[in-house]
Amino acid sequence: MTSTSAAAAARATVHGYPRQGPNRELKKAIEGYWKGRVDADALRATAAELRRARWQQLAEAGVHEVPTGDFSYYDHVLDTSVMVGAIPARHREAMAADRSPSSRLLPHSQLRSSGGTPMRRGCPLDGYFAMARGTQDVAPLEMTKWFDTNYHYLVPELGPDTVFAADSAQQVAELTEALGLGLAARPVLVGPVTYLLLAKPAPGVAAGFDPLTLLDRLLPVYAEVLGDLRAAGADWVQLDEPALVQDRSPAVLNAAARAYRDLGALPDRPRLLVASYFDRLGEALPVLAKTPVEGLALDFTGAAAGNLEDLAAVGGLPGKRLVAGVVDGRNVWINPLEKSLATLGTLLGLAGRVDVSSSCSLLHVPLDAAVERDIDPQIARWLAFARQKTAEIVTLARGLAQGTGAIAAELAANRADLASRAGSALTHDPAVRARAAAVTDADGRRSQPYAERAAAQRAHLGLPLLPTTTIGSFPQTAELRTARADLRAGRIGTAGYEERIAAEIREVLAFQEKAGIDVLVHGEPERNDMVQYFAERLTGYLATQHGWVQSYGTRYVRPPVLAGDISRPEPMTVRWTTYAQSLTDRPVKGMLTGPVTMLAWSFVRDDQPLGETARQVALALRDEVNDLETAGSSVIQVDEPALRETLPLRTAARAEYLAWATEAFRLTTAGVRPDTQIHTHMCYAEFGDILQAIDDLDADVISLEAARSRMQAAAELATVGYPREVGPGVYDIHSPRVPGVDEATALLRKGLDAIPAERLWVNPDCGLKTRGWPEVRAALENLVAAAREVRESLPGAAS
Numbered sequence: 001m002t003s004t005s006a007a008a009a010a011r012a013t014v015h016g017y018p019r020q021g022p023n024r025e026l027k028k029a030i031e032g033y034w035k036g037r038v039d040a041d042a043l044r045a046t047a048a049e050l051r052r053a054r055w056q057q058l059a060e061a062g063v064h065e066v067p068t069g070d071f072s073y074y075d076h077v078l079d080t081s082v083m084v085g086a087i088p089a090r091h092r093e094a095m096a097a098d099r100s101p102s103s104r105l106l107p108h109s110q111l112r113s114s115g116g117t118p119m120r121r122g123c124p125l126d127g128y129f130a131m132a133r134g135t136q137d138v139a140p141l142e143m144t145k146w147f148d149t150n151y152h153y154l155v156p157e158l159g160p161d162t163v164f165a166a167d168s169a170q171q172v173a174e175l176t177e178a179l180g181l182g183l184a185a186r187p188v189l190v191g192p193v194t195y196l197l198l199a200k201p202a203p204g205v206a207a208g209f210d211p212l213t214l215l216d217r218l219l220p221v222y223a224e225v226l227g228d229l230r231a232a233g234a235d236w237v238q239l240d241e242p243a244l245v246q247d248r249s250p251a252v253l254n255a256a257a258r259a260y261r262d263l264g265a266l267p268d269r270p271r272l273l274v275a276s277y278f279d280r281l282g283e284a285l286p287v288l289a290k291t292p293v294e295g296l297a298l299d300f301t302g303a304a305a306g307n308l309e310d311l312a313a314v315g316g317l318p319g320k321r322l323v324a325g326v327v328d329g330r331n332v333w334i335n336p337l338e339k340s341l342a343t344l345g346t347l348l349g350l351a352g353r354v355d356v357s358s359s360c361s362l363l364h365v366p367l368d369a370a371v372e373r374d375i376d377p378q379i380a381r382w383l384a385f386a387r388q389k390t391a392e393i394v395t396l397a398r399g400l401a402q403g404t405g406a407i408a409a410e411l412a413a414n415r416a417d418l419a420s421r422a423g424s425a426l427t428h429d430p431a432v433r434a435r436a437a438a439v440t441d442a443d444g445r446r447s448q449p450y451a452e453r454a455a456a457q458r459a460h461l462g463l464p465l466l467p468t469t470t471i472g473s474f475p476q477t478a479e480l481r482t483a484r485a486d487l488r489a490g491r492i493g494t495a496g497y498e499e500r501i502a503a504e505i506r507e508v509l510a511f512q513e514k515a516g517i518d519v520l521v522h523g524e525p526e527r528n529d530m531v532q533y534f535a536e537r538l539t540g541y542l543a544t545q546h547g548w549v550q551s552y553g554t555r556y557v558r559p560p561v562l563a564g565d566i567s568r569p570e571p572m573t574v575r576w577t578t579y580a581q582s583l584t585d586r587p588v589k590g591m592l593t594g595p596v597t598m599l600a601w602s603f604v605r606d607d608q609p610l611g612e613t614a615r616q617v618a619l620a621l622r623d624e625v626n627d628l629e630t631a632g633s634s635v636i637q638v639d640e641p642a643l644r645e646t647l648p649l650r651t652a653a654r655a656e657y658l659a660w661a662t663e664a665f666r667l668t669t670a671g672v673r674p675d676t677q678i679h680t681h682m683c684y685a686e687f688g689d690i691l692q693a694i695d696d697l698d699a700d701v702i703s704l705e706a707a708r709s710r711m712q713a714a715a716e717l718a719t720v721g722y723p724r725e726v727g728p729g730v731y732d733i734h735s736p737r738v739p740g741v742d743e744a745t746a747l748l749r750k751g752l753d754a755i756p757a758e759r760l761w762v763n764p765d766c767g768l769k770t771r772g773w774p775e776v777r778a779a780l781e782n783l784v785a786a787a788r789e790v791r792e793s794l795p796g797a798a799s
C-alpha cells in the first residue's frame with residue numbers, strides 16, 4: 001500500500017476502556033453480590049449492559065474497531081489465568097465442588113459442553129472471586145502492580161507440574177456480544193510471553209523455577225483460544241506484550257520470537273496484532289517485526305516516543321498494520337493534535353497501514369471530564385479523560401485519512417487550549433520556585449546518623465521489643481463515607497461531620513489501647529483517600545468529583561491532577577493527630593503520604609521534569625512534618641508505597657529517578673529532631689530492586705507488605721545488611737480472612753530469621769481501610785497475642 005492509501009485507510013481504535021460504568025455500577029453490583037444483595041444473574045446482567053454501553057459509546061464516537069475481552073469482573077490477568085486453566089490447586093478443588101451453572105461467570109446459555117462433560121467451561125463466580133480475595137480457608141493469589149501504574153493484578157502461580165487447558169468461553173462470549181451489536185471488534189488478550197513473565201512460582205515450587213520454561217506448553221492453549229475466536233468471527237486479535245518493553249535477556253527475546261513464529265504459523269487463525277506500551281519496545285522491536293504477525297501496536301508517548309526512531313532504524317513494518325498509540329492513555333492532558341499528526345505522518349512511510357489509538361488501555365484514566373463541575377471551565381479545557389481521548393483519536397484518524405482541512409475546527413480549538421495552559425499563572429508561582437531553587441544537600445540530611453538517632457528514639461519512646469503498630473487507616477465504614485457524602489451534599493454541617501470524625505477517632509484509640517498496641521494511629525477517618533485528601537489541601541492540585549480509576553478489583557481511586565506549582569496554605573493533619581494524641585499516653589503516629597506517592601497516584605505535569613514537581617510537593621510536606629513535631633508527635637510516618645511502582649521500566653532511567661525520589665523523601669523528613677522517629681511504609685510491590693533506595697530514604701522504621709510472600713521483603717532487606725528497623729506485614733489486609741495467632745506467630749518467627757528482635761516491628765501489611773471492624777478487631781488481637789508470644793520466647797525474656 002502506498003502511504004497515501006495507507007493514510008486514507010487510517011482507522012480509530014483503543015486498546016481498552018474503563019470498565020466501571022459512569023457511576024461505578026460494576027463495583028456496586030460486585031460488592032452487592034459479595035454481600036448477598038445481588039444474585040449471580042443480576043450481576044451478569046449489569047456486566048453485560050456495561051459492556052454494551054461502552055461499545056456503543058465508542059462506536060458512536062467514531063471508533064472503527066472496538067476492543068473486547070478488556071472487561072473484567074476483577075482483573076484481566078486473573079481472567080487470563082482462567083483462560084489458560086492456570087487455577088492454583090487449592091482453588092481447583094473448591095471450584096470442582098461448585099457445579100451449579102447459575103454460579104458461573106457466564107450465563108448458562110453461553111457455556112459450552114465438552115466431550116459429554118457438561119459445564120466444563122466457564123469459571124464459577126465464587127471460585128473466581130476466591131482466587132482474587134481468598135476465603136477463610138483458601139489464600140488468594142498474590143497481588144502486585146501492573147508495571148508502573150496504580151492498577152494491580154493477581155499474580156499467576158505456575159510450576160513444573162502446571163497443566164494448561166484452554167477456556168475461551170469468556171473471550172468468545174464477549175466477542176459474540178460485540179459482533180451481535182454490528183460492530184467491528186478485536187479481542188484483546190494478555191500475550192503468552194507477558195503472562196509467563198508476570199507469573200511467579202506456585203507455593204511449594206522452588207523460587208528458582210522460571211515460568212518461561214512453560215512457553216511450549218502454553219502456546220497450544222493460546223492456539224486453541226485463537227482458533228475459537230476465529231471461529232466466533234474474530235478478524236484481528238490483539239496480544240498485549242507490555243513486558244517486552246523492559247530490558248530483556250536474549251532468552252526472553254528468543255521466547256518472544258518463537259511464540260509469534262509458532263502462533264503466526266497456525267493454519268486457521270485471526271490476524272495478530274502484538275501490542276506493547278509504557279515504554280519503547282527497544283530490542284524486542286526487530287524481533288517482533290520479523291515474525292509473521294500482521295501488526296504491531298506501539299506507544300509513541302512520553303518515554304516511548306523513541307519508538308519512532310527505533311521503527312525507522314529497523315526499516316519500518318512494510319506490509320504490516322501499525323496501530324499508533326499517539327494519545328496518552330496514562331495522563332489527562334489534551335493531546336497536542338498537530339504534533340501527533342506530524343508523528344502519524346512520519347509513520348505512514350513506515351508501515352503498510354497506520355491506525356490511530358491510545359498508547360495503552362484507557363483503563364488508567366477516568367471516564368469523562370465533561371461531568372466535572374467543580375473544575376474551573378478554563379482549566380477543564382486542558383483535560384481529556386477516556387471519552388475525550390477517544391474523540392481525539394477519532395479526530396486524528398480523520399485528519400490522517402482526509403487531511404488537516406477536515407479537522408480544522410478541532411485543530412484551532414486545540415491550539416487555543418494548549419496556549420491557555422502554557423500561559424497560565426497556575427503553573428508559575430515565584431515563591432514556590434524560589435524556595436525549590438534554594439534547597440541544599442543539607443536540607444535533605446538529618447542532623448545525626450541513624451545509630452545515634454535510634455538510641456535517642458529508644459530512650460524517648462520506651463517501646464518493648466517487637467513493638468506493635470498498624471499502618472494508619474482503620475475501616476472506612478459506610479457510615480463514614482455517608483457522613484462525607486452528607487457533608488458534600490449539605491445534609492449535615494461541618495460541626496456535625498467533625499463530631500462524627502472525632503467520635504471515630506475516640507473509638508479507634510480506645511480499641512488500640514484495649515488491644516495493647518504500642519504505637520497508635522488515629523485511623524485516618526477524615527481522609528477520603530491518602531492522596532486525594534492531601535491534594536484537596538494543596539494549592540496547585542486539582543481534585544475530581546467523579547474521576548474514578550480502577551486500582552484493584554472493586555477498589556477505585558480518583559487520582560488528582562498536579563496542574564500547577566504546589567504550596568501548602570495551612571497545616572493539613574495536625575488538628576486530628578493532636579486530638580488523637582490528647583486521648584492517650586502512648587505515642588500516636590502522625591500520618592502523611594510521601595512526595596513520590598503523591599506524584600505516582602496523581603496525574604502529573606508534563607510541562608516540567610517530574611523531579612521538580614516532587615521537590616515542590618516535598619517542601620509542602622516538610623512543613624507538615626515539622627508542624628506535627630512541634631505539635632507533639634514523636635513518631636511520624638511518611639508513606640511511600642509507590643516508590644517501587646514508579647521505577648522506570650528501563651534500567652538506564654532508574655538511577656536518575658531514584659536520585660530525585662529519595663531526595664524528595666529526605667527533604668520531607670529530614671527537618672525533625674533526632675529523637676523523632678520517622679517511619680515509612682511500602683506495599684503492593686516486589687522490593688528486590690530498590691533495596692539501596694530504601695536505605696537511602698534514611699527512615700528509622702519501614703513497614704512492608706510481606707504476609708502473602710511469607711516475609712520475602714524482610715529476607716531481601718537482610719541480604720543487603722539493611723541496618724534499620726523493619727515491620728514486615730503479618731496480616732494480609734487484602735483478604736477478608738483473619739490470620740490466627742499461630743499463623744502470625746509463624747510469620748514473626750520467620751521475620752526473626754531475617755531481622756533481629758531489636759529491629760523487628762509487628763504490623764499488618766498495609767492500612768485497614770478496606771476491611772470491616774469484626775475482622776480488624778480479631779486480626780489485631782491475634783497480632784498482639786502473637787507479638788507477646790514471640791516476645792516471651794526470646795532468649796533473655798522474663799518467663
Ligand SMILES: CN1c2c(nc(N)[nH]c2=O)NC[C@@H]1CNc1ccc(C(=O)N[C@@H](CCC(=O)N[C@@H](CCC(=O)N[C@@H](CCC(=O)O)C(=O)O)C(=O)O)C(=O)O)cc1
Pocket residue numbers: 150476478480481482484485527528529530531532551552554555556557558559601641684769770
Ligand atoms: C493504598 N492504595 C491506594 C492507591 N492509590 C490511592 N490513591 N490510594 C490508595 O489508598 N494505590 C494502591 C493502593 C490501592 N488500594 C486501595 C484501597 C482502597 C481503595 C478504596 O477503598 N477506594 C474506595 C474509594 C475511596 C474514596 O475516595 N472514598 C471517598 C468517596 C466515597 C464514595 O464512593 N462516595 C460515594 C457516596 C458515598 C455513599 O453514599 O456511600 C460517591 O461519591 O458516589 C470518601 O470516602 O469520601 C472505593 O470505594 O473504591 C482504593 C485503593
Ligand SMILES: N[C@@H](CCS)C(=O)O
Pocket residue numbers: 471472473530591639641681683766767768769
Ligand atoms: N497510611 C495508609 C497507607 C496505605 S498504603 C493506610 O494505612 O491506608
Ligand SMILES: [Zn+2]
Pocket residue numbers: 471641681682683765766767
Ligand atoms: Zn500500604
